Amino acid sequence: MCLGIPGQIVEITDINHKLAIVNVGGVKRQVNISCIVDEQHPPEACIGDWVLVHVGFAMNRLNEQEAAETLNLLEEIAANI
């Protein structure tokens, strides 16, 4: 129920209804982006964003820098073996 899938927003299809197309592992589907847009980050700025998709909604944006830092830490741990 609480599972989410990462995907990348590739197109805004309906600004009024805040609908976008997200690419999830090569499969494109429509999602609602209400949870990730505001005045600082309007719909048109969402193209290219990586988001967590859950029940047809983009719930949050993924932070690439944080992800990279986590992976670097794990890389260091693995290298210490």
Next chain:
Amino acid sequence: MKYVDEFREPEKAEGLRREITKLSQQLEKPIKIMEVCGGHTHSIFKYGIEEILPNNIELIHGPGCPVCVMPKGRLDDAIAICQNHNVIFTTFGDAMRVPGSKTSLLQAKAQGADIRMVYSPLDSLQIAKDNPDKEIVFFALGFETTAPSTAFTILQAAAENISNFSMFCNHVLVIPALQALLDNPDLQLDGFVGPGHVSMVIGTDPYQFIAQQYHKPIVVSGFEPLDILQSIWMLLQQLLENRCEVENQYNRIVQPAGNQIALAAINQVFTAREKFEWRGLGDIPYSGLQIRSEYAQFDAEQKFTIPNRKVADHKACQCGEILKGVMKPWQCKVFGTACTPETPIGTCMVSSEGACAAYYKYGRLSTLAKKTMPEKPKLELSQEPLPSCSTSLV
């Protein structure tokens, strides 16, 4: 970065496994860690994480699957709604096979009720637009992860003035459930793996009471195998350093204050119920959401007459004890015999995120039983009859 495969790399997993093993050797006593979220339970079994952990680290599977904690009475209420001849009842697939007191939604569908599985609450709204002569009722359930999507759907229905759409709201909140667990003297836990996607909405700040008042560490975790292993490693570090803090392993998506847009939508549409019944945990104050009176036209509980009865669980089912983490699924006397995913008696066997279904599907029972059974001598040595389930388990 695709945010999936990178967090499944075997070399990094092996590095973490060795670090966890090394730290576990410094533990003075065996520890129990509860993963709150059913999504974590599913991942832990899917990737065999429990199997590779040292023997002195036990994972307890908590009450974080909304299907598993759904009481029978609410299922009966849902079925009562869908049996109105003019209703199209829509639901996520997870809820279809959950047994009510007499039947499930799937059986009700077979008997003629118009019940449709949807992927999103917005699909349900579209069905309402396509069927103006019908009443469409969406079975809204889930934790704070799902609540924003249902809130936005109601806001859209209100904006478009759609009058034949409503929700049967069963959203639940994770913080009151954790509080109830922590107040339960039966439960002996050393730390929590916190729910990643709930935290994506509520943030990490609401967990501070766990560290400050109950002196338990909690690490909010992602769902890939490296996420979960790293979270266990972080918990071990806290325990060995006598720290009790809220830490965030899933910082690629979880911020301390959560998602303010999603929270605002939840608060606009929903308010907390004075109490809500949880399977296994009984009534918990302010643990469920209901639709605010401003949006009463979208509240199925206002539109339809529902039985609103409390129904006892099957006597043989011990989902209550399993959801509280005081029993392992295989210790339930009907596990794998009378209760299977094909013929579930309890909700923990219905949902793929339920602990019983995960044990049943992914097996490895002989390995896991060897790891944990010696710590439960009463059950292993005497084979005493197990306690029966009751309506009030708190």
